[in-house]
Amino acid sequence: MSFSGKYxxxxxxxxxxxxxxxxxxDELIxxxxxxxxxxxxxxxxNHFNVTITTGESVIHNVFTIGQEAEFGTLAGYKIKGVPNLDGPNKIIVKLNSVSLVTELNGDKLIDTLTVGDITYTRISKRI
Structure with a gap:
């Protein structure tokens, strides 16, 4: 299953x-x-080019499954992690204390970020 698309x-x-x-x-929040x-x-x-545009902010991440890469954040930080596939439609990355799971479920892209006992979920739809 290909993740390629716009969501x-x-x-x-x-x-x-x-x-x-x-x-x-707080001002960024x-x-x-x-x-x-x-x-x-x-x-x-296994190579991904991901661009996330939020208002005027643009985060551009390029990575290959199984290889260490830098991932950008809304706050402008870069965090290193190694993305891995879990089946054909799920990418898992550990970024310091944050666990990121990106799953493709039909036409929905579901991002689940966890730090400690707090889970942030984003659901995007293919457009």
Missing amino acids: ELQSRENFVPFMKAVETP QKFKDVKSITEIVQNG
């Missing part, structure tokens, strides 16, 4: 508590809490 944020849960837990500045994002993924085998 628009439909819903999210626990954005503010998660952002506070990862020490995102307020700036992005009600902004819809667009995620564009280009997959070529």
